[in-house]
Amino acid sequence: MKSLSTTGLSDATECDTAITQGGLVTCSLIVVDDFHDTLVTLQELFSLNCRDVRAASSGTEAIALMKERPASIVLIDExxxxxxxxxxxxxxxxxxxxxxxxxxxxxxxxxxxxxxxEMRDFPGFDYAFSKPLDFAKFDAFVAQCDQKLRNRE
Structure with missing residues (x-):
C-alpha cells in the first residue's frame, strides 16, 4: 500500500475520494477501543495510508458499523x-x-x-498484537491481508 507521499495525493480529501472510487484499497478497517484518545490516534494513523478506517468506541457501535458496511479487518481492544x-x-x-x-x-x-x-490463541481472533501496538508491524500486516484478499478476487 502506498502512502500519501508516494501516491501523488495531496491531502486526506483526495485520499477519501480515491477510497470511495475504489482506486487504492480493498481492505477496510474498523478500530474498536473505548479509550477516545487511542481510538482517534489509530484512526488517523491508519488513514494516512489511504485506508478506509472507521472507529467504534463500543462493541455495540462496532456491530452497527459492520451491519452498515462490512470491514475486512476489525482491530479490537481488550x-x-x-x-x-x-x-x-x-x-x-x-x-x-x-x-x-x-x-x-x-x-x-x-x-x-x-x-x-509472544503468540497465543485467543478465542474468536485470527491474530493478536501486543500493546503498545507497533504501527509499522501492524501496517505491514494489513498490507499482507490486502494482498491476500486481492488474490482471492
Missing part, C-alpha cells in the same frame, strides 16, 4: 465495557457470515497481556 473482546469477535464474524457470505472478516486482538514476541 476490556470493552459492553462486550468481552472474544464475544465481540465471534459476533462480528457470525454477522459477516450471515449477511455477507462472500466477504471475509479478519479479527485482531490488541492485548496488554502479551509480550511483543
Amino acid at each position: 476490556d470493552l465495557y459492553d462486550f468481552s473482546d472474544s464475544d465481540l469477535a465471534f459476533h462480528l464474524k457470525a454477522l459477516v457470515q450471515t449477511h455477507y457470505p462472500h466477504r471475509e472478516c479478519i479479527t485482531v486482538a490488541v492485548r496488554g497481556d502479551l509480550s511483543p514476541d
